[in-house]
Amino acid sequence: MSIHILGIRHHGPGSARNVKDYLEKTKPDIVLVEGPPEADGILEWVGNEHLVPPVAILCYQPEAPQKAVFYPFAEFSPEWQAILYARKNRIPVRFMDLPVAHQFDIRAAREPKTDTEEAPSLNNTLAPHIPDARTVKYNPIAYLAGAAGFADEEKWWEHMFEYRQHPEDVFIAISEGMQALRQDLRLPYDRVEQLREAHMRKTIRQAEREMFTEIAVVCGAWHAPALTDMPKAKDDNDLLKGLPKVKVAATWIPWTYNRLSYSSGYGAGINSPGWYEHNWRYPADDGTRWMARVAKLFREQQKDISVAHVLEAVRLSAALTALRHLPKPGLEELNEATLSVLCNGEDFMMQLINNELIVSDKIGDVPSDIPKPPLQTDIEKQQKRLRLPQTADFKDYVLDLRKETDLERSILLHRLEMLGIQWGQRYGASGKGTFKEQWRLQWDPGFSIDIIDKGSWGNTVEEASSQYVQHQARTTTSLNEVCTLLEAAIPAELHTAVEVLVQQVNNLAAATGDVMQLMTVIPGLVQISRYGNVRKTDASLVENIIAGMITRICVSLPAACISIADDAATELLDLVYGMNDAILILQEADLTAQWQHTLSKIAGNDSTAPIIGGYATRLLTDHRQIAGNELVKTFSYAMSAAIPPAISAAWLEGFLKGSGTLLLVDNDLWTVVYNWMHQLEEDAFKQLLPLLRRTFSNFSKPERRKLGEKAKGGTAGNSGIHQQELDNIDTTRALKGVPVVLQMLGIK
Structure with a gap:
């Protein structure tokens, strides 16, 4: 009976070639590989023409899918070649590491210690210095490379082992090197590592009891000495006795070379998987x-x-x-x-x-008939039907929602987004209209965990996303969060979930007395009502809620604008800005009348925050509720000498929010502002200067330039020029363009 210990480097093409050659020479009758025993049942898929590496074994807890671990394999991984050899030669192959069922609870229960964390890559840092003991344990190759004078451990491994013609000598040398490191270095105790090696030895003993005569053991180089000189079986059995255990499931998933590299954070990764594949195929x-x-x-x-x-x-x-x-x-x-x-x-x-x-951005492939969670099966089925392949690299799509296939693609991507599976990232599509969406897709193997996690909500994407959104709707108490969910559920076409969300919005809106919270969600709801028409969705679902919320806002807003701090006034000003845009989009006469009445109450109350009062006056001007002498009278009162300069400046900032064009075309208003500025004391002017700068800095460059030119002329300004420009307008010709502008604005 012979036990052959083959210490390897994970994902090393030199190790893979040496393992393959050694197995073909010794012809073992069983192969034991470092890996999770829970995955023994899926090793039968290795050798299937549709299981194309890079792939990974995913082990997870069905009751808590976020507790999961991956075991990646590339074509040049020694473990893959060992398993492939056993499958082709029809001999038993088993994993021998400590079961994941034990490791999950052990790692969760133990105190976090730095000596058990995954070690970082030591590439390009080794040349003259020797790594510490903890680093050596997790990356012994780095120590040997540094001792040999190599700054790059991969380069050392490549030149020392890639072209060796006698693999048995290589494995002997590796085992001796690891033995020396383990003996000479004072290593920190790690219970999990002790348990892992004890279970590996237990598996070897089990193979001996089953009368296998040529046992090939493929393990990480660090473990080779521990499996060569084995202690008594009783010691290992005592160590493994009474370990906690959880239920674990295993399956195959596609992997990528990018996730196999150090840059992805993978502790056993390599710098150059694409180069290693080239070396494997063309030695x-x-x-x-x-x-x-x-x-x-x-x-x-x-x-x-x-x-x-x-x-x-x-x-x-x-x-x-x-x-x-x-x-x-x-x-x-x-x-x-x-x-x-x-x-x-x-x-x-x-x-x-x-x-x-x-x-490289290579991604592996997994057979379609391999056991998978139902939700993952449905996702892959839809990806195939809609021609949206899983790719490791970015791929951009511009979807035209007027086309049936593109619309279905958009629905799938929105539903996955609702489930928290961020396969696609949205960008603003170029061109006119709301019928286009631009997505950038990149598949991450880690999505498998999210898919398993969300699979408890349903077996299909539609069912899972609908149930998950309904659960979120019923458990949240934030009106803003529910409205955000509703805005996302409309393009995902989750009709049942939309009805639940609409009801929840209605309930929360009726219960809240916070007018600012209501104003925060109104613009989003208005966009939903408009977006629904593009998606052929019934927008009336939210229109009634919008009308009721606007009525409540109009009743409560005037009181909310009284006696508030400057910061709160600035925040409320932005909400009033968004609210006004929403009213203009809706084009509902009753709602517009309510809003105009509310603005009048805000503007006419001396206790209103000045910046909001000024902006309300400006909006009334835009709505043509104030004009001519009445506007000049209101403006003159706000800018009079009886009003403290700071209040007048704040009122002016609100009135001029977004544009100063009104001052250019209305010389009466310009005169009021000019005279107010002229009568300010020097100290008051210096105090107001930062506020005035902020006000005028928001104007466009042409506006600022024209205002400066007008200021040079005093109260006369360039009134003659403006009047001349107005006199030269061809009214008949200008009116011909009005229908076109109305059509562009969507106004009938």
Whole structure:
């Protein structure tokens, strides 16, 4: 009976090749692999033509899906090659790590300690210094690389193990190196690591009891010594006795090379998965094939690259390899040659090579008939039907909602967004009209957790999103949150959820006495009523609620504008601005009349905050409720010497909010403002100057320029010019454009 301990580096192509060669030579009758035993039942899928790495085993708690762990595999992962060998040769293959069912509760129960956290990458930081003990335990390869004088552990591994012809010698050397590190370094105690190694040994003993004679054990290099010199079985059994346990499920999911890299935060990641795949597939490449791929990528970017460029870059990489006494060009030599020859020393194109070739955006594939949660099955079915593939890279879509397929795509994306699955990110679509949406899609394997989590609300996207939104509607007490949900549920076409949300909005609006909260949600509800028409949705669902809320606002708003602080007045001013826009969009005569009456009460009350009173007066002017002598009279009173300058300045800021054009065309108002400014004392003017600057800084540059020119002329200003401009207007010709403008504004 022989036990073969193969210490490997996770996702190392050299390890993968050595494992494959070793297994083919020794022909074991069972293979044990470091991994979750709960996934033994899904190993039968390895070798299926539709299970294409990179893929990952997802282990999760069905009752609490957010408690989950991934076990990724690439084609060049040693574990993948070991499992694939066993499946092709029809021999048993098992995972031997500590079951995830134990690890979940153990990790949750233990006190957080820094010595058990995932170690960061040590790439490019090792050359002269030696890592601490904790770092060595999680990344022993970094220690050995640093001891050998390599700043890059991947480069050291590549040149030390990638081209070895005698794999048994490699595994012996790795085991001896790890044994020396474990003996000579004072490592912090980690109970989980002790339990993991105890369970691995227990699995090996079980294989021995089952009379397997050639047992191949594939594990992380760090664990190799612990599995070679095994303690008594009783010691391991005592250590594993009484461990907590939870229910765990396992399945296969697609993975990406980006998630396999260090940059994603994956602790066992690598710097260059795309380069490693190239090494795995073309081990004899002297750099020519790689440079050809770089040249192809550059040509796709319209960069002029000739065959001579490629040949010269290959020669340069070979020269660098010889100078450094290396067996063949590595990624560093090839990158330096690329930078010098193909990029002319400009490194901005190197980022493209890193993204497209060195890391790559490759995503794996999983068979459609593999056991999956029902919600995930429905999502994948709709993705296939609507031709929205899962991609690891960004992909942009401009959806025309007048087309049936694009409308269904939009509905799916909105529903997933409601479920918290942020597959798509919305952008403002270019062009006119509200029938377009622009989305940028990028699939993240981590969405699998969210899909499992939300699967408890329903087996289809429509059912799950509807039930989840209804649950949110019934549990929230915030009117603003419910209105936000309603605004999102309309384009998702969740009709039942919309009815529940509308009822909840009605209930909360009736119960609240906070006029500012009501005003906050009105613009969104008005947009819903307009947006519903584009989506062929019944907008009348919210129109009655809007009318009732506006009535309550109109009753309560005048009192809310009295005796408030400046900050509160500024906040309320913005709400009045949005409220007025909503009234203009609705174009309902009764609501407009109510709003105009409310503005009159606000503007006519001396106790109203000055900035709001001024803005209310301006809105009445825009609604043509105040004009001519009455407007001048109101303006003159607000800017009179009897009113404190600070109050007058605040009133003027409110009146001029958004535009100063009225002062340019109405010389009577200009005269009032000019005289008020002229009679200010110097000290009062200096105190008001910041406020006046803020007021006029919001105007456009042409407005500020014309106001400055007019100020030079005093009260006379440029009145003759303005009057002359008005006299030269061709009224008959101007009236012909009115129907066109009304049509553009949607006014019949």
